[in-house]
Amino acid sequence: MAIRITRDGDDGIEELTVGNEIIGRISEEPIYVTKPNLPPLEKLYPSLVAIWNRKILTNGGPFHQEFEMKLAEFLRVKHVNLFANATLALIVGLEALRISGEVITTPYSFVATTHALQWNGITPVFCDIDPQTMNIDADKIEALITPRTTAIMPVHVYGHPCETKKIQSIADRYGLKVIYDAAHAFGVTMNDRNLLLEGDMSILSFHGTKLFTTFEGGAIVTKDSTLKKRIDFLKNFGFADEVTVVGPGINGKMNELQAAVGLLGLEIVGDEIVKRRSIAQTYRSCLDLVKGIATFEPPGDVSYNYSYFPILVDEEEFGVSRDEVYERLKECNVFARRYFYPLISNMPTYRGLPSASKENLPIANEIASRVLCLPIYGELELRDVRLICDCIRNIAAGRP
Numbered sequence: 001m002a003i004r005i006t007r008d009g010d011d012g013i014e015e016l017t018v019g020n021e022i023i024g025r026i027s028e029e030p031i032y033v034t035k036p037n038l039p040p041l042e043k044l045y046p047s048l049v050a051i052w053n054r055k056i057l058t059n060g061g062p063f064h065q066e067f068e069m070k071l072a073e074f075l076r077v078k079h080v081n082l083f084a085n086a087t088l089a090l091i092v093g094l095e096a097l098r099i100s101g102e103v104i105t106t107p108y109s110f111v112a113t114t115h116a117l118q119w120n121g122i123t124p125v126f127c128d129i130d131p132q133t134m135n136i137d138a139d140k141i142e143a144l145i146t147p148r149t150t151a152i153m154p155v156h157v158y159g160h161p162c163e164t165k166k167i168q169s170i171a172d173r174y175g176l177k178v179i180y181d182a183a184h185a186f187g188v189t190m191n192d193r194n195l196l197l198e199g200d201m202s203i204l205s206f207h208g209t210k211l212f213t214t215f216e217g218g219a220i221v222t223k224d225s226t227l228k229k230r231i232d233f234l235k236n237f238g239f240a241d242e243v244t245v246v247g248p249g250i251n252g253k254m255n256e257l258q259a260a261v262g263l264l265g266l267e268i269v270g271d272e273i274v275k276r277r278s279i280a281q282t283y284r285s286c287l288d289l290v291k292g293i294a295t296f297e298p299p300g301d302v303s304y305n306y307s308y309f310p311i312l313v314d315e316e317e318f319g320v321s322r323d324e325v326y327e328r329l330k331e332c333n334v335f336a337r338r339y340f341y342p343l344i345s346n347m348p349t350y351r352g353l354p355s356a357s358k359e360n361l362p363i364a365n366e367i368a369s370r371v372l373c374l375p376i377y378g379e380l381e382l383r384d385v386r387l388i389c390d391c392i393r394n395i396a397a398g399r400p
């Protein structure tokens, strides 16, 4: 029997029917994995006028200085160094700490994490992940330490906190630095303490796909004022003054437009987290009874930022593979993403490394083959969240 679109209503949802039975609902507009949370445009106009009047566009201008200070206050951290993006921040952070040799890291991340090591001539050593948090498995780090190891670089994947205490105690025992890729962890606290205070430094991303955005952007969070100074030099070509270059610097500076957007972003990020929390709750209540779909809830001592909403698809129980769910959701106009597939260790640039073998990384390989990040952003209506869950249930039921 033919499938028909029976309702093309003004609520943004179309119904698919066979005979009299509604077999599915589709969003009229594409729903992407995320949508940037931008301040009202009229609030930006005065900042634009100020930039145009001052003609100070970059190199640590007034908005840059103000944002750096206000961001540190907002996050309740000691020092912040703003950057043009998080990838440059990672690269400069490693250089600032003079990291070399081998660094133990996770293969389950965005590729920029490992690229930053490569750009510094450092050998990445991949460690498997914990299936509960999808972060580096702290119990497997020690076995990977060699005389060449200088640091550990974990990632708070999706903003879920790593086992920071365990990681720090290993680092202290072996004299290693700890650099957290905290690109997803804006505003996450554990026992009311900002997660960004852990380790020797944490790196944030303010990319357009992130919870808090400056279009492109990033930051390094540190506790050490000497380190903060060295990072300031390195992100500005190594210049300590007009004529003195103190290191192999780069151009990593955030510009005035980005900083102005960031200042306004601080006013709206709290509301965004609240909206995302109710989206996550809706997803959970709709999906928790679906066999073969696992969702995640951070532990009680964590104030989470809901930056992503990952699910794991168990093909055997659900009856359909993750990749099929991903493709079939597109038919519902829903564009989920397989963050983080493929694993960094399986990418051609890194798969030749001894630590990249699948035998060394069984959990990471399994999770990467099952994960799907569903759309989550403040503007996403709960009606659309339920529609996405209906699509997933229909896929399991073998409906078109």
Ligand code: T4K
Pocket: 032, 033, 034, 035, 036, 085, 086, 087, 088, 109, 110, 112, 113, 155, 181, 183, 184, 205, 206, 207, 208, 209, 216, 217, 218, 335, 337, 339
């Ligand atoms: N470390 C970690 C752990 C990271 O996740 C990242 C970045 C980094 C380091 C490096 O940070 P940055 O150097 O970028 O500051 C995205 C982002 O490009 C990347 O920043 C992010 N992680 C990664 C997880 O995701 P794509 O290729 O998935 O983005 P794209 O363009 O396909 O966007 C996804 C969806 O978002 C689109 O379908 C629509 C929506 N979107 C996107 C953009 C760019 C918008 O609505 N507006 C936009 O401007 O990589």
